[in-house]
Amino acid sequence: MKRIEHLSRREFLKRTGQTTGGLVLALSVTAACQPSGNGDESAGAAGNFEPNVFVNVRGDGVVEIVCYRSEMGQGIRTCLPQVIADELEADWGRIELIQATGDAKYGDQNTDGSTSIRRHFDILRTAGATAREMLIAAAAIEWGVPAAECVARDHAIHHEASGRSAGFGALVATAADLEPPAEVTFKSPTDYRYIGKSMDLIDGFDMTTGRANYGIDTVLPDMLYASIERSPVLGGTVKSVDDAKARAVTGVHDVIQLPGGTSPPAFNPLTGVAVLADNTWAAAEGRAALAIEWEPGANGAYDSGTYRETLTGIAKQDGRVTLERGDVAAAFDAAESVHEAIYYAPHLSQAPMEPPAAAARMLPDGGCEVWACTQAPQAAQGTVAAVLGIEPEKVTVHVTLLGGGFGRKSKPDFVAEAAWLARETGRPVKVTWSREDDLRHGYLHSVSAQRLVAALDADGNTTALRHCTAFPSISSTFDSAATGPSSGELGLGAVDNPYAIPNLQVMAGDAPAHLRIGWLRSVCNVFHAFATCSFVDELAHKAGMDPRDHLLRLLGPARQVDPAADGAEYNNYGQPLETYPIDTGRIAAVVRKVADMAGWGRELPEGRGLGIAVHRSFLTTVGTVAEVSVNADGRLTVHELWTAVDAGLVVNPDRVIAQMEGAGIFGMSLALYGEITAKGGAVEQGNFDTYPVLRINETPSAINVHIMDVDAPPGGIGEPGVPPVAPAIANAVFAATGRRIRELPLSKSGLA
Amino acid sequence: MAVDLTINGQSHSLDVDPKMPLLWAIRDVAGLTGTKFGCGKALCGACVVHVDGQPVRACAFPVSSAAGKQITTIEGLSPDGNHPVQVAWRELNVPQCGYCQSGQIMSAAALLARKPKPTDAEIDNAMSGNICRCGTYPRIRKAIHRAAEGQS
Numbered sequence: 007m008k009r010i011e012h013l014s015r016r017e018f019l020k021r022t023g024q025t026t027g028g029l030v031l032a033l034s035v036t037a038a039c040q041p042s043g044n045g046d047e048s049a050g051a052a053g054n055f056e057p058n059v060f061v062n063v064r065g066d067g068v069v070e071i072v073c074y075r076s077e078m079g080q081g082i083r084t085c086l087p088q089v090i091a092d093e094l095e096a097d098w099g100r101i102e103l104i105q106a107t108g109d110a111k112y113g114d115q116n117t118d119g120s121t122s123i124r125r126h127f128d129i130l131r132t133a134g135a136t137a138r139e140m141l142i143a144a145a146a147i148e149w150g151v152p153a154a155e156c157v158a159r160d161h162a163i164h165h166e167a168s169g170r171s172a173g174f175g176a177l178v179a180t181a182a183d184l185e186p187p188a189e190v191t192f193k194s195p196t197d198y199r200y201i202g203k204s205m206d207l208i209d210g211f212d213m214t215t216g217r218a219n220y221g222i223d224t225v226l227p228d229m230l231y232a233s234i235e236r237s238p239v240l241g242g243t244v245k246s247v248d249d250a251k252a253r254a255v256t257g258v259h260d261v262i263q264l265p266g267g268t269s270p271p272a273f274n275p276l277t278g279v280a281v282l283a284d285n286t287w288a289a290a291e292g293r294a295a296l297a298i299e300w301e302p303g304a305n306g307a308y309d310s311g312t313y314r315e316t317l318t319g320i321a322k323q324d325g326r327v328t329l330e331r332g333d334v335a336a337a338f339d340a341a342e343s344v345h346e347a348i349y350y351a352p353h354l355s356q357a358p359m360e361p362p363a364a365a366a367r368m369l370p371d372g373g374c375e376v377w378a379c380t381q382a383p384q385a386a387q388g389t390v391a392a393v394l395g396i397e398p399e400k401v402t403v404h405v406t407l408l409g410g411g412f413g414r415k416s417k418p419d420f421v422a423e424a425a426w427l428a429r430e431t432g433r434p435v436k437v438t439w440s441r442e443d444d445l446r447h448g449y450l451h452s453v454s455a456q457r458l459v460a461a462l463d464a465d466g467n468t469t470a471l472r473h474c475t476a477f478p479s480i481s482s483t484f485d486s487a488a489t490g491p492s493s494g495e496l497g498l499g500a501v502d503n504p505y506a507i508p509n510l511q512v513m514a515g516d517a518p519a520h521l522r523i524g525w526l527r528s529v530c531n532v533f534h535a536f537a538t539c540s541f542v543d544e545l546a547h548k549a550g551m552d553p554r555d556h557l558l559r560l561l562g563p564a565r566q567v568d569p570a571a572d573g574a575e576y577n578n579y580g581q582p583l584e585t586y587p588i589d590t591g592r593i594a595a596v597v598r599k600v601a602d603m604a605g606w607g608r609e610l611p612e613g614r615g616l617g618i619a620v621h622r623s624f625l626t627t628v629g630t631v632a633e634v635s636v637n638a639d640g641r642l643t644v645h646e647l648w649t650a651v652d653a654g655l656v657v658n659p660d661r662v663i664a665q666m667e668g669a670g671i672f673g674m675s676l677a678l679y680g681e682i683t684a685k686g687g688a689v690e691q692g693n694f695d696t697y698p699v700l701r702i703n704e705t706p707s708a709i710n711v712h713i714m715d716v717d718a719p720p721g722g723i724g725e726p727g728v729p730p731v732a733p734a735i736a737n738a739v740f741a742a743t744g745r746r747i748r749e750l751p752l753s754k755s756g757l758a
Numbered sequence: 759m760a761v762d763l764t765i766n767g768q769s770h771s772l773d774v775d776p777k778m779p780l781l782w783a784i785r786d787v788a789g790l791t792g793t794k795f796g797c798g799k800a801l802c803g804a805c806v807v808h809v810d811g812q813p814v815r816a817c818a819f820p821v822s823s824a825a826g827k828q829i830t831t832i833e834g835l836s837p838d839g840n841h842p843v844q845v846a847w848r849e850l851n852v853p854q855c856g857y858c859q860s861g862q863i864m865s866a867a868a869l870l871a872r873k874p875k876p877t878d879a880e881i882d883n884a885m886s887g888n889i890c891r892c893g894t895y896p897r898i899r900k901a902i903h904r905a906a907e908g909q910s
Contacts, residue, residue, distance in 0.1 A: 079855030079892045210848045213856030215839040216792020216832035220857055223791035231786065256775060285786035286795075287778045359796050359804060359857045359891045409794070409857025410891045441797045660851055664897075668854055671893025694801040694889060703882035705895040 055178040057140050057186055059111050060133040061090060067161065067175030069096045069137075072104050074112035075122045076381050077209070078358075078411035079668070080724045081661035082122045084208045086130060088200040088657055089123075093134025093193055095158035096174070098200065103208055108383025108403030117381040118416050118525060119579065120624040120722025123657055127720050135190035143187070144180035145172055195655075204660030209407070221379030221406045222363035226434035229365065230259060232427050233289035234437065236278035236447045239302040239687035240521055241269060243277055251295035252281055257288030261296070262430050264423065270486045271522050273389045275423045276447055282431060286438055305687040308520035310353065310453065317517055318348060321455040321476040325513035328493070329501045329574035332509030337470030341461035345548050349458070349537035351750040353682035354451035355697060356526050360409020361444040362420035366390070366427070367434035373400035374428065378421040379408040386418035390425040401425075412672075413525035417449050445697050446689040449524025450682055452477040454533040458541040461509070466549025468560060471507045475500050475534065476515025480523050490516025491530075493575035499534025499623060499729065501574035504590050505542070506562025510572065521684060527672060528725035531623040535729030536736070536750060539619035543737040544746060553737065554601045554618055564591025579625050585719055586625040592652050593627050596620055596714060600629035600650035603712055613637065614645075615741025619730035624722025626653040628666070630673075630730040633706075634738040642757040644674060644735060647709045649727065654718035666711040666727045673731025674706075675699040678758040679751050761821050765790065766834025776822035780814070781805045783821040784831060792832040792860050796889065803888030806861040806868075807831045813868035815887075832860040835867060843867045846905035854892035862888050866902050875906050 053065040062070040071090050077083040083103060091101055106112050113129070114121070138158045145163035146153035149170055156165050164171040195201075212218040237243065249261040260282045267277035281292035338344065364378035374394055380386045383403045391398040408415055420437055427435040439447075454477035461470035479495060481488035491500075491514040501512050526532070546556030567588040569576040578586060597620050601607075604616060613635050620629040631648040647670045656662050679698040683690045691697040736747050739757065747755050763770045765788055772787045779798075784790050784807065793816060796804030800818035807816045808830040835841045843866045846852075853859045862885070869876055869884040876884065881902050890898070 077855075079853075081854070204851075206848070207851050207853060209856060210851060210853065211839060213853040213859050214844040214847045214863060215835075216790070216860050218856050219791070220794075222795060225789065225791070285774075285778075285782055287775070287782040287786070290798075291775075357891060359802065359855070359889065360794070361796075407857075408855060410855045412891070438795070441799075441802075664851065664854060664894075667896050668893035671895060672891070675891075693797055693799050695799070699889055699891060700893070700895075701886045701889060702895040702898060703886040705882075705899075707878075709896050 053178065055182040057137040058133050060130070061094065061137045063137060063141070063174050063178050065175055065178050067100060067173050069094065069101045069174065070104050071101050072106050072112070074106035074115050075126070076117035076383065076405055076408055076411070078117065078381065078408035078415065080122065080665060081207065081658060084205055085123060085657045085661060087208070088205055089127060089130035090134040092198055092200040093131045094138045095160065097161040098205065100161055105405050106383070107405065108387040110384060115383045116385065116416070117411070118413060120724040120726065124625055124720045124722050125580070131192050132190060135192055136186050139187045139190050140181045140184050141174055141177050143184055144177040148172070148177070148180055201657050202659070204658055219406050220360050220409045221377060222360055222409070222438055224365035224377040224406065224436055226365055226367055229434040229436055230282040230431055231284065231286045231289045232280045232282050232424070232435050232437045233286070233293040233440070234264065234278040234280045234423060234443070235293050235296055235298060236276045236443065237267065237300055238446070239300070240271065240305045241267065241303040242306070243267060243301045243303060244279065245299040245301045247279055248297040251297070252292040255288060255292040255295055257284040258292035259283060260431060261292070262427065264426060270482065270484055272484050273385060273418050273422065274393065275419050275426060280427055282427065282435065290440065302687055305520045308684055308687040310683040313453070314350065314455070317453065317455040317476050318350065320515040320517055321348060321457045321474050323515065325474045325476065325515035327511060328496050328514050329510065329512040329569055329572045331572040332470070334470050334472060334509045334511045337509040338461045341469060342464045343462045344459060345462065345544065346457065346459040347541055347544060347748055349456045349540065349748045351454050351533040351536055353453045353521065354526055354676055354680045355445050355448050355682050356412035356414035357444060357697065357699060358408070358410025358412055358414055361439040361441055362415065363436065363438045364421040364424040365434060365436035366424035368428050368432070372396060373402070374425050375402045375404070376421055376425055377404045377406055378418065379406050379415055380418050380421060381408065381411045381416040382418060386421045389418045389422045393422040393426050394429060412527045414448060417524055441694070442692040445682065445691050445693070449483065449522045451526035451532065452480070452523050452530070456533065456537040458537060460545055462548060466551065468507050468545055470509035472511045472513070473500060473503070473538070474513040474515055476517050477530070477533070478517045478519035478523050480525065482519035483523050489518065490514055494577065495530045497576050497578070498530035499538065499621065501569045501576055502588055502622070503538065504567050504588050504593055504622060505560045506590070512574070520687065528623055528728040531621065531729040532676065532732070535619065535621040536732045539621060539730060539733030540736050540748065543617070543733070543740065552607070554597065554606050557597050557618065557620065558594055561590045561594045561597070564589070564594065579722070581625060586721070588622060592716065593620055593622060596627045596629040596650045596652050599712060599714065600631050600648050603650065603710055604631035604633065604648040606631065613742055615738045617734045617736065617738030617741055619733035619737060621729040623726045623729055626651060626721030626723065626726040628726045628730050630734040632734040632738040634735060634742055636739060636743050636757065640756045642678070642739065642752060644706050646706045649709065650712045650714060651727065652714040652716050653721040653723055654716055655720045656713055657720065659713055662713055662723055663711045665723045667709045669727025670709045670731055671700050671705065673728045674735070677732035677735050677750060677752055679753055681751050681754070761825050763821070763824055763829060764827070765829045766831060772821070774821055776820060778821045779817050780807070780819045780821045780824050781816035784816060790831050790833055794857055794860055796858065803861040803865060804858050806864040806888065808864060808868060811871065813865050832864060835863065841867060842905040842908040843870065843901070846901040846908055850897050850901045850904060852894050852897040852901050854894055858888065858890045862890065862898055866898070866905065869902065870906060870909065874909065876902065
């Protein structure tokens, strides 16, 4: 049962603007239940019934469902209508999906944090159930029978006693005049038709026939194609430009300098010089002919090799204490032995297959219309508005399919570039980033160094752990004064340590940023899980124990962990711990399951090994086992992966399996190869030759996925499969060779 | 200057720089956007099309070299989108974001045309030039085997 509030549009916006975390859910549910025709956005077209902003039942019976989340491969354009259609009792074949523009009326559209199902499941159910209840009410009025005697089934309302039934379309006129119900009852899970089923991809036909449209595919009449040369160094400025040769290239129309270069960088365009031409190729040719002298500025001294030493030095010192349990100092004094390790992981680039691309045109009324592969439609709207100096309401953001996102497309800098150039040229403009642009001018996953020190007793029990994590913060992208890890980032795998270690201290090492830092699929969980899950494996060998058995011992008895009880500022991915606990019993169950799947403990030939890692992130626990071998030349092969995932309720099992398979590949890419370095402030990599990602010939023979059957609310899916992959492989390398690798990527250690 | 191309059976006379990569002639000039850009250096395979039946990286293939030849893009692989590879792709729900899939499907179709029953090793060899960042590789392998059964 979900309480439905009636809020005015103004009140809704006001409250939305002031809220964070869990309250957003309640307010968005309210948004889902705005009655139509109350002086705002949701008045339906004549003859239609639009009970809320997400559902419109047309007079012809077709149910239009608005997908207000961005599709980037996670399958949300299939899963979102599954939930609404299920509660509505709509036929799958009679729904039409409409992709929402960026608009606050939809509530949170920011497609990141693996939130689309976990945070919107109730919103979507409410949207469907509200429409269903109103259609039932309409039928009851038309037939003069109690609503309680009517049921929705197969795209129609039925009154069993009288044998009457009416299709949704026939009830639209009556339903449209009704007030939405004050509260709705959700279907019983036993009655689900689509939720929990592996529905085929809604976009499967388009994606296999070249019809699917991505941001880069946008074509507007009279459009110019732009290619932009940006400052090689963050914060650099143009000293001089000679564009004569660029302008001489056939097809080039104009060369324009972007203002850009704000500090902090936020979502704003970078300093650059744009070449605008008749087609993408001419723009790139013109750009190559530019002669630009850059003033690198303060970040010109940044060298990632030197910085590594600095960062490691910071991790070795005691940082800001962000969690403290027990008496760590006393435990170390009493320790039988101490084990210490330093872990390092470099910058990474998301490198979605579709590089950032957006098209824009100015409208006669001074507004602007953009088409973009954005994860953040409302941020795109706001950024474009700010760059153009117009009201956000005057900016329409059409959300295309995203050719991968992985966090890169949460930042709409490229959308603002297109809008700004459209205004400057007076013509529609499409900006397409090259692969080199993408790798050199992105928002990188942060570089990190971590020190872990454990105190062990005579039986090899871990009595105390100190974990100091040092990395430049994503906050630096938005706040020049930000100095180091935020509490939000520390909640991604550092302070939410689930292990039954009686004395625990988590510290943060402050470190400045010299590149734009941003989110990458599972964010800080990548390096926190790599260090923690590897170190736990080290402790198993210290204790002379089997890694799986040790992992279970360290997880301890089934219990719920609350980092806040030990002084940490912890927000649990925006959800209460009561609903989404850190439950060591559930984590242990995942460990047992994935070990069983992999045949843990079986005999392996010389040079082969199994490694295990488990990590909870985005309210989901994933355990991974890797089987690897290292040959005489040091060549690493990952033969097979096994993954068990506890994500609570699952809407589309096949999409969950697909995300876990993909996370295995994404995790292998960063484990084996991923590394962005910088010299003189400039990124050194440029394309897939210098920034390799995994290919099919390196893909394990199988990635086996098991979804745990757990009666719990849905957790995240897009990201949590990634973190355990790298440590599972590194632990397997140790099992195979006795070599402990504490640095990513593994290729740096002569493997891969 | 004009370059005469036959794309999906249709004649096009395109006024382009002969050095322009075929990819941009197809996308920006002929207006067929199913063929994708991913790297510009023949490293990722997102732009694979068939030229006289052979898989070619259109991003690094001058449009002039395609003059007078039969070019097939994803839009022209089959009249109704039901090439056995496309059917198998949908049956196994291979795509995630879908962006690289045009190139994957074109490479797979070319493989099956010359090797109707490929082994896993032959699939890996033929498909290793096509990057998928979403990680659909395990399903691509299965779908190629499925398509091989479907077309026999």
